[in-house]
Amino acid sequence: ADAESAEILEGVGLRPAGPPFPILLVSRRRGRPPAREDAVLTVPRLDGTESEELLDQLLRGARLPSSLRASLLQRAAGVPLHLVEMVRSLLDEGILRSRDDGTYASVLDVVEASLPQTVRAAMVARRDRLAPDLRELLCQCAVQGAVFDERVAELMWSEGTRRAFPVASILKHLARKALVKRDTDTHWSFGHPLMQEACYELLLQGERRRLHVRAARALCEVAGGSLNVRPELLAPHYERGEAWSAAADACVRAGSRAEALFLSDSALHWFDRALQATERLDEGSERDARRAEAHRGKAQVHLRQGHYRRAVRDAEAMLSGDIEEAGRAESHRIVGLAAMAQGRYAEADRAFRTALDVLKPAPGKRPGQASVRLLCDYACFLRLEGRLDDAVARVNEARRAAPDNDDEIVRADSVEGQVALTAGRMKDALVLFTSAYERAHRCDNLMERAHASNNLGLANHHLGNYGVARGHFEKALELWRRVDDAHCVAGASVNLANLAMSTGDLATARACHEESLEANRRIGNVYGTGLALANLAILALEGGDGPAAVARATAALDSLGEGHDMLRSQVMVVLGEAHLAAGHAGRARMVLEIAESAFDEAEHPTAIAGVWRGLGRVALRRGDPGRAERLLRKALRAFESLDRTHEAARTRLDLAEALSAAGMPGAVREWDLALAVFRKLGATMDVRRAQALRESLNDPPSGGQEREA
Numbered sequence: 001a002d003a004e005s006a007e008i009l010e011g012v013g014l015r016p017a018g019p020p021f022p023i024l025l026v027s028r029r030r031g032r033p034p035a036r037e038d039a040v041l042t043v044p045r046l047d048g049t050e051s052e053e054l055l056d057q058l059l060r061g062a063r064l065p066s067s068l069r070a071s072l073l074q075r076a077a078g079v080p081l082h083l084v085e086m087v088r089s090l091l092d093e094g095i096l097r098s099r100d101d102g103t104y105a106s107v108l109d110v111v112e113a114s115l116p117q118t119v120r121a122a123m124v125a126r127r128d129r130l131a132p133d134l135r136e137l138l139c140q141c142a143v144q145g146a147v148f149d150e151r152v153a154e155l156m157w158s159e160g161t162r163r164a165f166p167v168a169s170i171l172k173h174l175a176r177k178a179l180v181k182r183d184t185d186t187h188w189s190f191g192h193p194l195m196q197e198a199c200y201e202l203l204l205q206g207e208r209r210r211l212h213v214r215a216a217r218a219l220c221e222v223a224g225g226s227l228n229v230r231p232e233l234l235a236p237h238y239e240r241g242e243a244w245s246a247a248a249d250a251c252v253r254a255g256s257r258a259e260a261l262f263l264s265d266s267a268l269h270w271f272d273r274a275l276q277a278t279e280r281l282d283e284g285s286e287r288d289a290r291r292a293e294a295h296r297g298k299a300q301v302h303l304r305q306g307h308y309r310r311a312v313r314d315a316e317a318m319l320s321g322d323i324e325e326a327g328r329a330e331s332h333r334i335v336g337l338a339a340m341a342q343g344r345y346a347e348a349d350r351a352f353r354t355a356l357d358v359l360k361p362a363p364g365k366r367p368g369q370a371s372v373r374l375l376c377d378y379a380c381f382l383r384l385e386g387r388l389d390d391a392v393a394r395v396n397e398a399r400r401a402a403p404d405n406d407d408e409i410v411r412a413d414s415v416e417g418q419v420a421l422t423a424g425r426m427k428d429a430l431v432l433f434t435s436a437y438e439r440a441h442r443c444d445n446l447m448e449r450a451h452a453s454n455n456l457g458l459a460n461h462h463l464g465n466y467g468v469a470r471g472h473f474e475k476a477l478e479l480w481r482r483v484d485d486a487h488c489v490a491g492a493s494v495n496l497a498n499l500a501m502s503t504g505d506l507a508t509a510r511a512c513h514e515e516s517l518e519a520n521r522r523i524g525n526v527y528g529t530g531l532a533l534a535n536l537a538i539l540a541l542e543g544g545d546g547p548a549a550v551a552r553a554t555a556a557l558d559s560l561g562e563g564h565d566m567l568r569s570q571v572m573v574v575l576g577e578a579h580l581a582a583g584h585a586g587r588a589r590m591v592l593e594i595a596e597s598a599f600d601e602a603e604h605p606t607a608i609a610g611v612w613r614g615l616g617r618v619a620l621r622r623g624d625p626g627r628a629e630r631l632l633r634k635a636l637r638a639f640e641s642l643d644r645t646h647e648a649a650r651t652r653l654d655l656a657e658a659l660s661a662a663g664m665p666g667a668v669r670e671w672d673l674a675l676a677v678f679r680k681l682g683a684t685m686d687v688r689r690a691q692a693l694r695e696s697l698n699d700p701p702s703g704g705q706e707r708e709a
């Protein structure tokens with residue numbers, strides 16, 4: 001089987017659901033190793049007795065001279081098909097005759113016959129015994145392949161001979177000879193693929209070329225136009241007919257279909273064939289346009305697979321000829337996406353801006369569909385840069401350009417929801433992500449469904465709805481694996497790891513983060529690599545290993561290079577906490593204060609809340625519980641306004657410790673509130689931490705004296 005079919009069959013076999021679903025595969029030669037050796041049935045040649053029994057069945061009561069019978073069995077050598085074809089040859093030669101009751105009679109005085117040496121020779125001999133017109137029709141049908149359309153055969157015959165010919169009745173006659181068989185009302189197939197090959201090889205090269213082009217035209221006429229014919233069916237006809245412009249067009253359409261079905265290898269195969277076809281075309285705008293379409297398709301596939309350098313090469317190749325504005329803008333957009341994934345933010349910004357300039361509409365005109373996609377991609381980039389207001393402005397431009405198009409608005413909903421999530425507006429984010437998910441379902445967009453499901457998982461994770469979040473993450477991962485998106489599959493491992501970490505399952509979290517780190521390094525995704533390292537630092541903190549956390553967080557910052565301000569701000573908070581866990585309170589304070597001065601609360605609210613909590617913990621460690629209490633209350637208010645339930649509860653636990661150390665009332669109350677949240681979330685490690693802290697809490701009456709800071 002081809003690679004895509006084998007993958008589908010393996011998937012069905014490995015993921016059974018419902019009643020058993022038997023699959024029988026027949027092969028003449030050994031190919032890919034079977035998934036289960038014990039399920040393979042090897043069919044050997046027939047032995048002497050079995051061959052005798054089969055011959056008796058094929059002869060239908062006819063008796064042959066013993067010498068002829070022995071010759072048949074010897075030539076067949078235990079191959080059933082050879083025996084079948086030799087008996088058919090005897091019928092064609094008149095040695096066997098069919099009776100009205102369906103049995104055969106034989107000419108007993110014939111002791112020898114011209115028996116073919118091989119099955120193929122038998123096919124050729126039967127073909128050669130046909131009348132010229134019948135042989136010509138069969139050869140024309142062979143151009144279509146092992147399965148052919150009667151209507152196409154009629155059109156090909158009439159175009160070539162300009163004379164009437166009863167194709168339907170002739171095919172019935174050939175069927176009685178077992179040369180062809182009817183599959184449906186209009187579709188037939190050869191009795192054996194070897195017969196189709198024998199007929200095709202009879203045609204001269206020039207005649208084959210003419211017939212292939214004729215077959216393609218007939219297929220289009222029968223279907224009512226070329227767009228109604230599968231391009232995978234048309235492309236080989238145009239290629240073999242050396243109609244290179246039509247071949248390039250069909251190959252591009254076949255590649256685009258495969259890309260839409262997320263069959264990456266198949267898509268690249270068809271786009272490469274399109275490029276090969278364009279090499280046969282004369283230089284000019286048509287050749288340039290076809291080449292640009294093929295390179296665009298390859299770039300999109302490479303981008304999805306995480307092969308960023310290949311994507312850039314193909315995107316740049318799009319600009320090698322004279323192409324339209326939309327194509328030039330698409331080239332710059334792909335370069336921008338690849339640069340963004342590789343952490344080259346300045347280059348990404350230039351590429352996106354160049355693309356927008358190319359597509360800038362004339363005054364009074366609405367931007368086109370390409371502009372909508374570009375605006376959403378640029379908004380994604382701006383969010384990662386921490387420029388949230390600019391990101392929302394670009395999303396609004398996209399909405400104005402496509403007010404009633406679900407295919408485009410679904411992307412705008414997702415991006416705006418991510419901006420809301422980053423800004424801590426969880427309820428707004430949930431509304432937007434839910435809208436995106438529903439729109440993606442309506443327009444059957446698998447990629448956007450995956451993104452929306454993942455985003456819903458992120459929002460529910462932050463809100464503490466861990467069971468709901470896990471369901472969304474697993475659904476997104478399933479869809480991303482189906483669409484072969486290496487970048488997003490690696491990201492899904494991070495989300496599942498963070499969820500496991502929230503519930504105290506550190507072993508699962510570590511395995512997922514290490515898997516994500518390896519995957520992102522393999523495809524060269526700088527943001528994903530930095531994120532995985534940052535999460536491994538957090539994991540080291542959860543395990544109480546401060547030095548390891550410092551090493552991982554430092555590696556994360558080093559890997560990010562330029563840009564990535566949104567992630568960089570959060571990694572600096574992790575690094576500050578890591579230094580504190582390693583016993584370096586002074587270094588922790590320095591890192592956190594640098595982060596506080598470098599990043600604005602409006603654009604980095606979660607990171608700044610983390611800075612305040614970290615500085616509060618530093619103050620507590622250095623014996624300044626009053627300052628710690630003030631900073632921790634500030635952090636608590638920030639986390640609560642951001643709907644970060646788990647982080648707010650952790651901050652309450654730190655606040656309880658600070659209140660106790662300062663001799664202020666309310667420590668037990670804060671402890672009780674935090675413990676209730678941890679238990680509700682199923683955060684087992686935090687429950688244990690809270691229980692360990694309880695014995696040391698000192699909670700004076702509310703009317704007691706407060707300790708001076």
